Amino acid sequence: MxxxxxxxxxxxxxxxxxxxxxxxxxxxxxxxxxxxxxxxxxxATKQDLLATEEKLRWGIEDLRREMDSRLIQLEQRLIIKLGALMTIAVSIVAALVKLL
CATH class of the missing domain: 1.10.287 (Helix Hairpins)
Incomplete structure (x- = not known):
């Protein structure tokens, strides 16, 4: 300082x-x-501010990576749920076709 x-x-x-x-x-x-x-x-000196800025950059980068990971997991869960809903819908339509 x-x-x-x-x-x-x-x-x-x-x-x-x-x-x-x-x-x-x-x-x-x-x-x-x-x-x-x-x-x-x-x-605070310029060095203090630069060090804080660097810490913030790393923190933001970590947060971005974490959010990307969460979004990928969310996308995978949504795909699985959509597939399950489509399977159920096709099964219901097939059952209705057999009954009628």
Whole structure:
């Protein structure tokens, strides 16, 4: 993970040049550095995003393969059921033909 550097001295000097009292400028620089340290340490980097994207790609590919497999199984079950229904229908028609 990359780190962000914050130049507190430069920030404090910029505030001092703008007319902020020295003690206040230094206190603001320290406070801002603390805030940045706390809030930016969990910030996602490009590498984090790329790793997550790769995991998602693999997950989607696995899901696609699983769905393909399920669809093939469903198709096979439907074919078997249709065949059974056709056999029953032909048997009923043959029985009716014999009776009439």
């Amino acid at each position: 990359t780190t962000l550097t914050f130049d507190t001295l430069k920030f404090a000097n910029t505030l001092k040049e703008a007319g902020v009292p020295s003690a206040q400028a230094e206190a603001e620089a320290r406070a801002l550095a603390d805030v940045l340290e706390v809030n930016l340490k969990d910030l």
